Amino acid sequence: MRRAIYPGSFDPVTNGHLDIITRGCRLFDEIIIAILINPEKKPFFSVGERREMLTEILQQIDRGACALRVDSFEGLLVQYAVAQQAEAIVRGIRAISDYEYELQMALMNRRLEPSIETVFMMPAEAYSYVSSRLVKEVFLLGGALDGLVPLLVEERMKKKIEEKPA
Numbered sequence: 001m002r003r004a005i006y007p008g009s010f011d012p013v014t015n016g017h018l019d020i021i022t023r024g025c026r027l028f029d030e031i032i033i034a035i036l037i038n039p040e041k042k043p044f045f046s047v048g049e050r051r052e053m054l055t056e057i058l059q060q061i062d063r064g065a066c067a068l069r070v071d072s073f074e075g076l077l078v079q080y081a082v083a084q085q086a087e088a089i090v091r092g093i094r095a096i097s098d099y100e101y102e103l104q105m106a107l108m109n110r111r112l113e114p115s116i117e118t119v120f121m122m123p124a125e126a127y128s129y130v131s132s133r134l135v136k137e138v139f140l141l142g143g144a145l146d147g148l149v150p151l152l153v154e155e156r157m158k159k160k161i162e163e164k165p166a
């Protein structure tokens with residue numbers, strides 16, 4: 001039984017994240033998509049909203065025999081991974097610019113918990129420039145998001161803006 005954690009902010013989940021999850025499903029029996037609870041950041045979507053969206057979206061993903069679970073965590077990622085009896089952390093790397101930060105985190109996590117292996121995966125080229133940060137920026141400036149995020153995410157983003165007091 002090979003269990004991996006795919007941690008992140010997922011604010012919001014993009015098609016790039018989903019591509020990594022699909023690829024991860026070819027390597028692992030179970031992937032826990034773990035949303036970081038970060039009280040220091042002011043997110044677009046609450047952790048509860050992100051959990052709900054991810055759970056709904058993952059129902060449509062091509063997962064083979066892989067089990068997918070959505071969770072949230074606080075504190076050290078490696079402690080959470082050990083508690084979940086996972087053996088690996090999956091992280092997507094889009095470009096060389098991601099690599100430096102990801103390498104630092106992977107090596108720090110290895111120092112903290114040598115039993116957990118970090119696995120870097122590359123998304124499809126079509127998603128190599130897609131990030132949650134840019135998705136939010138494009139959306140807030142009125143740009144189109146089709147192909148970048150699932151339709152449900154775009155709908156929820158529109159709803160959120162409509163609900164926001166002026």
Ligand code: PNS
Binds near residue numbers: 076
């Ligand atoms: O999607 P993100 O924001 O790039 O994800 C970053 C994340 C959640 C993987 C990272 O911030 C993290 O692991 N935070 C938990 C705290 C922790 O373990 N810090 C030490 C990492 S070296």
